[in-house]
Amino acid sequence: MAFDYDVIIIGSGPGGYATALRTSDLGLKTAVIEMKDVVGGTCLNRGCIPTKAYLTAAHTLHDAHRANNWGIDISVNSVDMSALKQAKDKTVSGVVKGLSQLMKARKIDIIHGQGSLIAPHRVSVCDGEDSREFSANHVVLATGSYATELEGFEFLHADAQTVREAIADKKVPILSSDEALDIDIMPENVVIVGSGTIAVEFANFWNSLGVNVTILLRKDTVLSRWDSHISSVVMRTLKRQGINFEFHSKILSAESGDVTFSVTSEKDGAVVQKTIPADFVLCAIGRSPRTDFDWYKNAGIKLDAHGFVVTDDYGRTSLDNVWALGDITGGHLLAHEAFEQALTVSESIAGIPTRIVDTHTIPEVVFGIIDAVSIGYTKNQAEALDYIEVEETVVPQLSNPRVAMMGSNGTTVIVSAVDPHTNTRIVIGIHMAGPSASELAGAAREIIQNRIPLHDAANALFAHPTISETLGESLLKADGRPLNLR
Numbered sequence: 001m002a003f004d005y006d007v008i009i010i011g012s013g014p015g016g017y018a019t020a021l022r023t024s025d026l027g028l029k030t031a032v033i034e035m036k037d038v039v040g041g042t043c044l045n046r047g048c049i050p051t052k053a054y055l056t057a058a059h060t061l062h063d064a065h066r067a068n069n070w071g072i073d074i075s076v077n078s079v080d081m082s083a084l085k086q087a088k089d090k091t092v093s094g095v096v097k098g099l100s101q102l103m104k105a106r107k108i109d110i111i112h113g114q115g116s117l118i119a120p121h122r123v124s125v126c127d128g129e130d131s132r133e134f135s136a137n138h139v140v141l142a143t144g145s146y147a148t149e150l151e152g153f154e155f156l157h158a159d160a161q162t163v164r165e166a167i168a169d170k171k172v173p174i175l176s177s178d179e180a181l182d183i184d185i186m187p188e189n190v191v192i193v194g195s196g197t198i199a200v201e202f203a204n205f206w207n208s209l210g211v212n213v214t215i216l217l218r219k220d221t222v223l224s225r226w227d228s229h230i231s232s233v234v235m236r237t238l239k240r241q242g243i244n245f246e247f248h249s250k251i252l253s254a255e256s257g258d259v260t261f262s263v264t265s266e267k268d269g270a271v272v273q274k275t276i277p278a279d280f281v282l283c284a285i286g287r288s289p290r291t292d293f294d295w296y297k298n299a300g301i302k303l304d305a306h307g308f309v310v311t312d313d314y315g316r317t318s319l320d321n322v323w324a325l326g327d328i329t330g331g332h333l334l335a336h337e338a339f340e341q342a343l344t345v346s347e348s349i350a351g352i353p354t355r356i357v358d359t360h361t362i363p364e365v366v367f368g369i370i371d372a373v374s375i376g377y378t379k380n381q382a383e384a385l386d387y388i389e390v391e392e393t394v395v396p397q398l399s400n401p402r403v404a405m406m407g408s409n410g411t412t413v414i415v416s417a418v419d420p421h422t423n424t425r426i427v428i429g430i431h432m433a434g435p436s437a438s439e440l441a442g443a444a445r446e447i448i449q450n451r452i453p454l455h456d457a458a459n460a461l462f463a464h465p466t467i468s469e470t471l472g473e474s475l476l477k478a479d480g481r482p483l484n485l486r
C-alpha cells in the first residue's frame with residue numbers, strides 16, 4: 001500500500017521535531033503537523049528557551065550587583081521590562097527560525113493545522129474551515145502538555161494586553177507560565193503557587209528584577225521530591241536572595257489587589273489567614289498531558305489514569321504503527337527526555353538497532369542563580385529499593401575557588417551502593433546544587449548510567465580551577481580519598 005508519508009508526526013515540540021530530524025535522516029519521508037503558527041512547541045516558544053533567556057538577564061543583574069566586590073563601580077539604574085521581553089522574544093524567534101531552517105534542509109514537510117488520528121494510517125488536518133487528509137505508514141503522537149489548573153480558580157488565558165488590563169484593574173489574575181512569559185510589565189508583588197521547577201525558576205527571575213516574590217508551599221520546602229540537602233541549599237539561597245515563603249499554606253482568594261491564604265501550623269494544626277498585596281498569581285502546580293482531544297479516545301489509544309499515553313519501552317502505543325513520546329508519555333516531562341525518546345522511536349520505526357531510554361537516570365535540572373541537578377536515586381530511595389550498603393557523601397562546595405570567587409555556595413551529594421553482580425561499589429545517585437551545576441549533568445549521568453565503579457569515576461580528571469572540580473572532589477571523597485577536602 002502506498003502512503004503519502006512514511007512517518008507523520010502530530011506536534012512539533014522537542015518530541016515531534018527531534019523524531020522528524022532523525023526519521024528524515026534515516027531516509028524516511030516525514031511530515032510534521034503543528035497547530036500553532038510556529039514550530040518548536042512549549043520548549044522553544046513558552047518553556048526552556050524563554051525562561052533561560054530571562055534567567056540569563058537575571059545572572060547579568062546578579063553579576064552587576066556584585067561588581068563592586070571587584071572594585072568595579074557600576075550601578076543598575078532600572079530595567080526596561082518591555083525591552084527585556086523584546087530581547088527574550090528575539091532569542092526565541094532566532095531559535096525557532098534555526099529549527100525551521102534545519103527541518104527544511106532535512107526535507108521535512110511542516111503542515112500547519114490541528115491534526116487528528118482518524119483511522120489506522122490516516123490523519124486529518126484542520127486549519128480553520130480547511131480540512132485535509134494524509135496517510136502514513138507510521139503515526140507519531142507528540143502533542144505535549146499544558147499547565148494544570150488549580151481547583152476552584154480560573155486561569156486568565158489571554159493575550160498580554162488583556163492580562164495587563166486585568167492587573168491594572170487590580171483583578172489579580174491567575175496566570176500560567178505561558179502568560180507570565182508573555183507580559184511586559186514590571187510587577188511589584190507576585191505570588192507563586194507551587195514549589196517545583198517553574199516556581200523556583202520564575203522566583204529567581206522576578207527576584208533579580210527587584211520584584212517582591214512570595215511562594216505559597218503546601219509543604220515546608222521547595223523541590224520536596226528531591227534530595228533534602230539539595231532542596232535545603234536551594235531554599236536557603238532563595239531566602240537569602242529575599243524571596244518570601246509561606247509554608248503549609250493554601251491560597252483562598254485573589255482579588256482587589258490582594259491574595260488571601262491560610263497557613264496551618266505544623267505544631268498544633270491551628271489555621272491562620274493572611275492577606276498580602278499581589279499584582280498576579282503564577283500557578284505552577286505541574287502539567288497535564290494534551291491527550292484530551294476526542295480522537296485519542298475514539299482511536300482507542302490506551303491512556304493511564306492521569307491521561308498519559310501508555311507505551312512500551314520503544315514508544316509503541318496500544319495501536320499498531322502508532323507511537324508516542326514526550327510529555328504525553330509522562331516521566332519527568334523534560335525536553336532532553338523527549339530527545340532521547342525521539343532517537344528510540346525513530347530508530348525503532350526504521351528497524352535499526354536502538355536502545356531504550358533509561359528513565360531513572362534522566363537528569364532533572366532547575367536553573368537559577370544557583371542551579372540544582374538530580375540524577376538517579378537519593379539515599380532514601382535506594383534503601384527502599386533494597387540496594388546493598390547504600391552510602392551517602394555530602395560535600396559542601398566551600399573550598400572550590402571558582403564557587404568562592406562568585407560569592408556563591410553549593411553542595412554535592414554522591415549516593416553509592418554495592419553492585420551485587422560485580423561486587424563493586426558503584427555510583428547510583430548524584431545530586432548537586434551550585435553555580436552552573438546544570439553543565440555537569442551530562443558527565444554525572446554518564447557515571448550513573450554506565451554503572452562506572454566509584455573508584456574509577458573518582459579517577460576522572462577535571463580541569464583546575466573549574467566548578468566541575470566540585471564533582472571530581474566529591475567523587476574522591478566518596479571513594480575515601482579526599483584531596484582538597486577534609
Ligand SMILES: Cc1cc2nc3c(=O)[nH]c(=O)nc-3n(C[C@H](O)[C@H](O)[C@H](O)COP(=O)(O)OP(=O)(O)OC[C@H]3O[C@@H](n4cnc5c(N)ncnc54)[C@H](O)[C@@H]3O)c2cc1C
Pocket residue numbers: 010011012013014015016017033034035036039040041042043044046047048049051113114115116142143144145177198290293325326327328333334335336337338
Ligand atoms: C516554563 C517551562 C520551562 C521549561 N524549561 C525546561 C528546561 O529548561 N529544560 C527541559 O528539559 N524542559 C523544560 N520544560 C519542559 C519542556 O518544555 C517539555 O518537556 C517539552 O516541551 C515537551 O516536548 P513535547 O514535544 O512532548 O511537547 P510540547 O513541547 O508541548 O509540543 C507539543 C506541540 O504539539 C502541538 N500540538 C498539540 N496538539 C496538536 C494537534 N492535535 N495537532 C497539531 N499540533 C498539536 C502543540 O501546539 C505543540 O507545539 C519547560 C516547560 C515549561 C512550561
Ligand SMILES: NC(=O)c1ccc[n+]([C@@H]2O[C@H](COP(=O)([O-])OP(=O)(O)OC[C@H]3O[C@@H](n4cnc5c(N)ncnc54)[C@H](O)[C@@H]3O)[C@@H](O)[C@H]2O)c1
Pocket residue numbers: 150151193194195196197198199201217218223224284285286287332333334364365366367
Ligand atoms: N529546568 C527544567 O528542566 C524545567 C523548567 C520548568 C519546567 N519544567 C518541567 O515542567 C513541568 C511543570 O513544572 P511545574 O513546576 O509546574 O511542576 P513540578 O512538578 O516541578 O512542581 C509542581 C509543584 O506544585 C506543587 N503542587 C501540586 N499540586 C498543588 C496544589 N494543588 N497546590 C499547591 N501546590 C501544588 C507540588 O508539590 C510541586 O512542588 C515539570 O515536570 C518540569 O519537569 C522543567
